[in-house]
């Protein structure tokens with residue numbers, strides 16, 4: 001990654017995440033207005049490219065061709081690249097990755113990456129149907145393969161192979177909901193969840209309970225990415241993209257690798273950390289894709305923060321909390337913030353920018369962070385997308 | 394036209410209270426019939442199940458064999474790789490001529506769970522939706538599928554299961570796994 005131009009995230013914003021009384025396009029408008037409010041020096045005419053991360057607008061909002069719609073709503077007239085990116089739960093990071101690639105290659109200079117999803121519909125059964133088509137729909141989805149039973153099987157195997165406990169799962173949820181209490185944009189901002197309370201919530205897909213699962217959420221987020229020489233025009237605290245890695249190998253569940261050792265994430269991490277020239281232990285914080293509590297535990301292990309099977313103890317020992325080794329999900333995670341598919345990856349990048357700028361509340365501010373990693377899995381953890389950020393200096 | 398029915402009924406109801414009544418039901422008879430497939434009654438946008446007719450797919454043999462009680466897939470004649478689901482090319486050597494082979498119909502549960510809430514359209518009546526990963530006996534295939542024959546809280550990892558073909562209401566055929574006692 002030595003021949004590419006430097007690229008920085010120079011600001012961003014998110015809408016309130018939650019069950020929103022707002023349409024898909026209204027969420028886009030909110031995120032756009034907040035992006036311009038967050039970056040006073042940004043003029044619409046500066047923006048040459050727009051990438052819109054949206055997983056299923058055709059199903060959730062019955063709307064295709066969404067990138068020009070978003071351009072219209074933000075008052076943009078992109079003249080270099082305008083497109084939508086889709087990678088299910090990682091659609092938002094896909095928008096950022098594409099903007100990064102375009103700027104790094106010299107094909108764009110100033111790009112907006114916007115992520116959005118409207119998931120709460122009058123019929124939630126219809127929304128659940130759309131979630132099931134993320135899997136290999138005719139061969140896996142037809143059996144009733146939605147995300148909860150798949151990640152429940154990951155939890156079952158992790159418990160069987162390593163003795164991981166429900167209490168350790170609940171510890172992930174407790175931590176991330178506590179962080180969400182300091183994030184007014186989080187879906188569960190004002191809800192408190194003790195481990196005892198979490199263990200009494202109803203089962204959704206055994207052994208996973210309601211508090212082990214991220215929710216169906218409406219929300220949007222946007223960031224501005226620029227080439228290195230333009231960064232200081234927009235901010236004093238750029239977040240520099242220093243590493244990138246991504247891995248995909250299978251889709252139908254019959255062709256999956258190990259449920260408990262996510263080798264694809266190991267490969268993506270090797271690429272991302274290797275291209276940044278750091279090791280996992282040098283990270284100050286990480287936004288990991290906690291779509292389910294078990295995901296975060298397996299991710300500690302696949303990222304190399306601990307050995308296989310030690311992920312449960314990693315969280316209960318406080319090693320992923322403030323004051324621990326690597327703070328994981330200070331934003332509140334998908335568990336605390338909710339998971340509007342296309343918006344999540346962009347909101348994670350907003351958190352990285354804000355952490356580096358020291359503009360988050362003290363309850364979740366990582367002390368003096370220099371390195372951060374953002375990870376999204378998608379589907380049945382068959383794809384892992386990762387980016388490494390360094391604080392501007 | 395179930396999707397239109399959904400829209401009409403929804404308009405009279407308060408938001409977020411529709412899911413139980415709005416579903417286009419996919420009836421799943423317990424006894425198999427010998428009926429030929431009719432036109433699918435569910436619009437493609439809401440239809441989970443594979444298109445099985447030869448006008449629609451090049452692997453319609455999977456379904457005709459399944460209807461006759463044989464569980465088949467394709468295998469690459471060059472590298473002998475078993476392919477799932479049935480393919481028309483080999484992803485390993487990209488051969489375009491594949492063999493059909495019969496698979497064992499017994500296996501063991503590698504993992505399982507059950508969806509207790511939040512069913513997709515047409516599957517609400519199936520809750521809890523019990524699913525699992527099944528290691529087929531004697532072949533390197535671990536297939537995902539619906540589990541029937543025992544409640545989820547009486548199933549254990551390692552338990553024996555067998556392939557069970559069943560008919561969809563529109564005459565198409567599909568498979569699931571029956572948990573053995």
Ligand SMILES: [Zn+2]
Nearest residue numbers: 469472483486
């Ligand atoms: Zn081959």
